[in-house]
Amino acid sequence: MNIAKIKQDYDIFVRDDTLVYLDSCATSLTPRPVVAKILEYYNSYNANVARGAYRNSTKATREYELSRKSVANFIYADSSDEIVFTSGTTASLNTIAYGLLNSIKKTHNIVTTAMEHHANFVPWQQLSIKTGAEFRVAPIEKDGTINIDKLLGNIDENTKILALTFVSNVLGTINPIAEIIQKVRKKNPNTLVIIDAAQAVSHLLVDVQKLDCDYLAFSMHKLFGPTGVGILYGKKEKLELLEPLFTGGEMIEEVTDTCTTFREVPQKLEAGTPNIAGVTASREAIDYINSFLFREIRMHEKELMQYCIDSFQKEFGNALKIYGPKDINKRSGAISFTFKNHHPHDIATILDDKMNIAIRAGQHCAMPLHTDVLGVNATARVSFSVYNEKKDIDKLIEGLKEVEKILL
Amino acid sequence: MDLYQEEILEHYHNPQNSGRLNNPTHERCANNPTCGDKICTTIVVENNIIKDIKFEGEGCAISQASTSMVTDEIKGKSVEEVLQISRDDIIELLGIEIGIGRIKCALLGIETIQKALEFGKIKE
Numbered sequence A: 001m002n003i004a005k006i007k008q009d010y011d012i013f014v015r016d017d018t019l020v021y022l023d024s025c026a027t028s029l030t031p032r033p034v035v036a037k038i039l040e041y042y043n044s045y046n047a048n049v050a051r052g053a054y055r056n057s058t059k060a061t062r063e064y065e066l067s068r069k070s071v072a073n074f075i076y077a078d079s080s081d082e083i084v085f086t087s088g089t090t091a092s093l094n095t096i097a098y099g100l101l102n103s104i105k106k107t108h109n110i111v112t113t114a115m116e117h118h119a120n121f122v123p124w125q126q127l128s129i130k131t132g133a134e135f136r137v138a139p140i141e142k143d144g145t146i147n148i149d150k151l152l153g154n155i156d157e158n159t160k161i162l163a164l165t166f167v168s169n170v171l172g173t174i175n176p177i178a179e180i181i182q183k184v185r186k187k188n189p190n191t192l193v194i195i196d197a198a199q200a201v202s203h204l205l206v207d208v209q210k211l212d213c214d215y216l217a218f219s220m221h222k223l224f225g226p227t228g229v230g231i232l233y234g235k236k237e238k239l240e241l242l243e244p245l246f247t248g249g250e251m252i253e254e255v256t257d258t259c260t261t262f263r264e265v266p267q268k269l270e271a272g273t274p275n276i277a278g279v280t281a282s283r284e285a286i287d288y289i290n291s292f293l294f295r296e297i298r299m300h301e302k303e304l305m306q307y308c309i310d311s312f313q314k315e316f317g318n319a320l321k322i323y324g325p326k327d328i329n330k331r332s333g334a335i336s337f338t339f340k341n342h343h344p345h346d347i348a349t350i351l352d353d354k355m356n357i358a359i360r361a362g363q364h365c366a367m368p369l370h371t372d373v374l375g376v377n378a379t380a381r382v383s384f385s386v387y388n389e390k391k392d393i394d395k396l397i398e399g400l401k402e403v404e405k406i407l408l
Numbered sequence B: 001m002d003l004y005q006e007e008i009l010e011h012y013h014n015p016q017n018s019g020r021l022n023n024p025t026h027e028r029c030a031n032n033p034t035c036g037d038k039i040c041t042t043i044v045v046e047n048n049i050i051k052d053i054k055f056e057g058e059g060c061a062i063s064q065a066s067t068s069m070v071t072d073e074i075k076g077k078s079v080e081e082v083l084q085i086s087r088d089d090i091i092e093l094l095g096i097e098i099g100i101g102r103i104k105c106a107l108l109g110i111e112t113i114q115k116a117l118e119f120g121k122i123k124e
Helices: A003-007 A011-015 A032-044 A055-074 A089-099 A122-131 A148-153 A177-187 A276-290 A294-319 A344-355 A367-374 A390-407 B006-013 B061-074 B079-083 B087-094 B103-119
Strands: A083-086 A109-113 A134-138 A159-165 A192-196 A215-219 A230-234 A252-255 A260-262 A320-322 A334-339 A360-362 A379-383 B026-032 B037-046 B049-058
Touching: A032 A055, A032 A276, A055 A083, A055 A276, A083 A089, A089 A122, A089 A192, A089 A215, A089 A230, A109 A122, A122 A134, A122 A159, A134 A148, A148 A177, A159 A177, A177 A192, A294 A320, A294 A334, A294 A390, A344 A360, A344 A379, A344 A390, A344 B061, A390 B006, B006 B061, B026 B103, B037 B061, B037 B103, B049 B061, B049 B079, B049 B103, B061 B087, B061 B103, B079 B103, B087 B103
Parallel strands: A109 A134, A109 A159, A159 A192, A192 A215
Antiparallel strands: A083 A230, A215 A230, A252 A260, A320 A334, A334 A379, A360 A379, B026 B037, B037 B049
């Protein structure tokens, strides 16, 4: 991959070519065509969707629906009707959790893991509190992987929901989702399997039909798209199970004083005026990632991870501790670490101040993972995307030496 | 301006008033959930005056240094005076420009101390 050329796709690098952006797990940078598409909507066919009888509204609606088709193709969904636009992964997961509220009974149980981001943990915990269903948190191994047998041990005939992340936002662990789902189906075919794919979609090919998940959630802003657009995929009959979290405009068929009939899915789950510009620009984001092969993205990121791990080892030895799987084949583009006893927030601030390097510090919205599993208060995290290069890691090493000099 | 000034680093490496008092009249622990920083403070108040204060905790250089400096600053002050210390006072005390991303770290110490004085009275 020609990184110098790729960086030219991003105005943020054109404006500041010293920026080292190592926080793509939080949000990816946005290439120019995506930004242009947002402007195009506001400048050329600014209108609401699915209601106006004039050309601009027809055009806006067409663009909006083209994005739905594009997302469906991107994750190999059966049809566009299986794609719901939300405001983000969190909204997608909450739409499922609240949508199932009346389907969960006291006798049921809900299973998740200690590896989850709060967005795929708290909604299920809250759902279990509201319904009286048992909430089971499957443990993870010391090396940051899931022990499938232990996970399956939590699944029984009363398991209504399994919520699982595809890729850990802290450890980078890639979970063997297809294998897990297959085994869960054998044990209890009625368990609804919900996959948080927020960290997976920009790194791995995601094929919902091959995975055989019931629902899958991700955000466009981690996939080179705009913020404020989330995807909720569900098998058609599983989307139909969901009661709408929001009711109001755009999702109704007929309203009287006493009752309302809703439209079919996916519109039933998209009340109110959506993020039209964002959804429209999402198609550009998918076109952008499709201009790469997932195989080359993966090779590039493995090369960077290996170089980063080797450089850490060579320069700092045991003073720098890396969390998560040692085998980079089991790991996607994130590396979380602690450096001596320096606080991750100090590390991040000094890297930013001295070197213009952006990294994440803290608990990365995964408090149970940090406190219960890793046993540390916070970690620093670097994450990679198509615009990163080995030079970024060299600068990171230089920056970490600066951290040592300042904090001693 | 650089966040990691000499004085801040000095307080970070050698915090003042570190530890736990034996017979406090007030105590409180608090944490910053975004970064996991934690501070516990014990205070002796006599005739409405801060007689002694100690703190223990773990966290970043900014939170530890800020707490160290504040504990030095408030000894001998009245409870009301301490409760009136504001965010701007802390920024002035630290003598650095601190961004929105790190202000919580700088305020963790004073917040914990103020909560201890308001709600953390130890019953006899």
